[in-house]
Amino acid sequence: MHPESTSKTPAAQAFRPALALLQRAAQPDLHHLWRAIIWLVLAALLEVLGPIMGKALIDEHLLPHHLDWPRMAALLAGVVLTGWIASGLRYLQLVRLSGLAMRSVMRLREMVYSHVLQLPMAYFDRAITGQLVSRVTNDTEAVKTLYIQVLFVMLDSSIVLIGTVAAMAWLDWHLMLIVLALLPMVLLIVWLYQRWSAPAVTRARALRSDINAQMAESIAGMSVLQASNAERRFGQRFARTNQDHYHARLAELRANAWLLRPALDLFNIILLAAVIFLFGQRPMTAAEVGVLYAFISYLARVIEPLIQITMQFSQLQQSVVASARVATLLDEARADEHGGDHAGPSSAASSSASAAATDAAAVSIEHLSFAYHPGSTVLHDLSLQIASGSYIGIVGHTGSGKSTLLALLLRYYTAQQGSIRLYGTPLASIANQRFRAEVGLVPQDPFLLAASARENIDMGRGLSDAAIEAAARAAHAHDFICALDQGYDSPLGEGGSRLSVGQKQLLAIARALAGQPRILLLDEATSHIDSQTEQIVQTALDALRGRVTVIAIAHRLSTIRDADRIIVLNHGRIAEQGAHEQLMQINDGIYQRLYLLQQLAA
Numbered sequence: 298m299h300p301e302s303t304s305k306t307p308a309a310q311a312f313r314p315a316l317a318l319l320q321r322a323a324q325p326d327l328h329h330l331w332r333a334i335i336w337l338v339l340a341a342l343l344e345v346l347g348p349i350m351g352k353a354l355i356d357e358h359l360l361p362h363h364l365d366w367p368r369m370a371a372l373l374a375g376v377v378l379t380g381w382i383a384s385g386l387r388y389l390q391l392v393r394l395s396g397l398a399m400r401s402v403m404r405l406r407e408m409v410y411s412h413v414l415q416l417p418m419a420y421f422d423r424a425i426t427g428q429l430v431s432r433v434t435n436d437t438e439a440v441k442t443l444y445i446q447v448l449f450v451m452l453d454s455s456i457v458l459i460g461t462v463a464a465m466a467w468l469d470w471h472l473m474l475i476v477l478a479l480l481p482m483v484l485l486i487v488w489l490y491q492r493w494s495a496p497a498v499t500r501a502r503a504l505r506s507d508i509n510a511q512m513a514e515s516i517a518g519m520s521v522l523q524a525s526n527a528e529r530r531f532g533q534r535f536a537r538t539n540q541d542h543y544h545a546r547l548a549e550l551r552a553n554a555w556l557l558r559p560a561l562d563l564f565n566i567i568l569l570a571a572v573i574f575l576f577g578q579r580p581m582t583a584a585e586v587g588v589l590y591a592f593i594s595y596l597a598r599v600i601e602p603l604i605q606i607t608m609q610f611s612q613l614q615q616s617v618v619a620s621a622r623v624a625t626l627l628d629e630a631r632a633d634e635h636g637g638d639h640a641g642p643s644s645a646a647s648s649s650a651s652a653a654a655t656d657a658a659a660v661s662i663e664h665l666s667f668a669y670h671p672g673s674t675v676l677h678d679l680s681l682q683i684a685s686g687s688y689i690g691i692v693g694h695t696g697s698g699k700s701t702l703l704a705l706l707l708r709y710y711t712a713q714q715g716s717i718r719l720y721g722t723p724l725a726s727i728a729n730q731r732f733r734a735e736v737g738l739v740p741q742d743p744f745l746l747a748a749s750a751r752e753n754i755d756m757g758r759g760l761s762d763a764a765i766e767a768a769a770r771a772a773h774a775h776d777f778i779c780a781l782d783q784g785y786d787s788p789l790g791e792g793g794s795r796l797s798v799g800q801k802q803l804l805a806i807a808r809a810l811a812g813q814p815r816i817l818l819l820d821e822a823t824s825h826i827d828s829q830t831e832q833i834v835q836t837a838l839d840a841l842r843g844r845v846t847v848i849a850i851a852h853r854l855s856t857i858r859d860a861d862r863i864i865v866l867n868h869g870r871i872a873e874q875g876a877h878e879q880l881m882q883i884n885d886g887i888y889q890r891l892y893l894l895q896q897l898a899a
């Protein structure tokens with residue numbers, strides 16, 4: 298590793314990606330930034346002009362008793378007006394930059410959310426929901442603070458600082474050099490402050506993320522949590538994190554209150570004393586009094602922006618780290634950038650490929666091997682041909698690799714070895730849109746939106762009412778949907794809480810069928826439903842025979858008894874395959890044992 302990179306603080310390392318992200322989000326609004334800079338320069342010039350006019354009033358009129366009233370009034374008005382107009386201009390630029398900040402954050406949130414939607418499933422294996430939510434909400438909000446507080450104050454203060462130092466040099470460059478020589482003290486104070494506060498800042502951010510994560514996890518698993526009487530333990534865990542967060546924030550504030558502010562105020566006084574002392578050393582002429590007045594006015598204008606800039610540092614640190622986290626998330630490769638060209642060929646290209654291969658098997662798997670983590674292979678050299686329109690059952694012990702095979706068919710992961718083809722086209726070369734239209738999924742836990750039945754079947758695909766109803770009928774969900782108080786428009790509650798598990802499953806089947814897939818994957822879709830509902834699902838699936846290729850994982854073997862072929866997986870390998878009767882002929886075979894065990898249990 299480069300020696301320099303190890304010595305950099307997280308905020309320093311994060312600076313470049315954070316800046317690049319800000320520029321990307323603000324791109325359409327950058328002209329506002331330039332305009333704000335121009336106006337802020339003008340405001341700084343006006344501000345610098347005030348003390349110069351004050352000096353003229355003292356040196357040319359008050360001290361020599363040269364009472365030229367109109368000119369004196371004009372100078373006085375100038376002192377007041379320049380200050381007033383400068384604050385007005387500043388305020389307008391703050392409003393302008395705030396607008397820019399809000400729009401940038403809006404863009405940023407859209408960018409982050411749409412990126413998250415396209416991340417590969419492997420990402421979600423390690424992602425923690427609360428932290429992800431925090432990226433989209435808190436971290437993007439921190440970026441807004443960066444724009445409004447930090448950017449505005451830094452810009453404004455730097456411009457005022459430069460203008461004031463230039464005016465000081467014009468008045469008395471010796472004195473200006475002495476002031477400049479003392480200014481590095483501010484840097485020292487800031488450096489000390491940063492060293493003291495940085496660990497607390499980082500810790501406070503991490504703990505806030507933990508608070509979000511714990512909250513999200515508890516809400517998602519509330520029923521299990523309450524059922525296992527874990528409220529107190531979870532409450533205690535949360536209280537500990539909350540308390541740690543409080544202490545981290547307190548440490549941050551202490552560094553601010555005990556070091557930064559008092560040290561800067563002390564420095565302010567020292568500087569003022571030094572300037573007065575130096576003036577005291579000189580033979581005082583009348584002209585020096587005006588310069589002294591102007592200098593003292595400028596001192597406040599040098600110190601204040603410096604304090605403002607330094608005060609922004611803790612916020613800057615937080616915001617830069619937050620922006621860098623957002624940038625890292627945006628750098629995560631999307632699903633279509635992972636080991637294939639999912640979005641690659643146009644629909645036309647892939648449709649012609651599949652048209653040329655209509656005779657090919659619906660699914661053709663050759664020498665497929667896959668591991669989630671290097672070294673622990675889950676599927677070993679799997680080869681399988683599934684004819685179009687057939688009904689295939691996949692069975693096997695827990696952990697034998699059934700869901701993994703389905704996940705590969707769904708392109709959630711990419712296999713390290715071997716190939717999967719749909720109608721002759723390699724999986725990776727099918728355009729995403731087309732792939733999702735061709736392959737439907739009914740998951741084990743039907744995921745329902747807190748929306749109406751109609752919206753849950755449609756899932757934003759813009760299907761016609763007729764298509765939605767046809768799918769619901771095919772899944773035998775139409776009758777119970779009609780029995781709901783508002784029919785297809787009935788809100789189903791969060792996660793479909795108004796429906797029974799079986800009804801949710803039928804709705805999930807309707808959703809999959811509504812896309813008119815050529816291949817339908819069922820991941821233990823009947824495991825939660827009673828035998829009567831299972832019969833209904835079975836009838837629905839039987840009606841698809843010949844038209845749709847159905848691949849169903851089943852624990853309950855009665856579901857796939859009538860399948861054209863049953864694949865028995867064992868430790869990631871195909872151990873047996875054939876129709877039910879054929880498999881039952883294999884003495885002491887895995888399928889026979891599984892089936893007999895279930896018969897016994899029934």
Ligand SMILES: Nc1ncnc2c1ncn2[C@@H]1O[C@H](COP(=O)(O)OP(=O)(O)OP(=O)(O)O)[C@@H](O)[C@H]1O
Nearest residue numbers: 422669670675693694695696697698699700701702
């Ligand atoms: N996302 C994952 N990351 C790492 N390992 C995983 C992941 N999902 C599954 N595995 C591992 O892969 C192996 C096969 O799991 P898989 O879920 O495919 O089995 P299964 O046959 O579907 O089991 P079940 O019937 O219990 O659902 C298991 O050893 C499991 O621990």
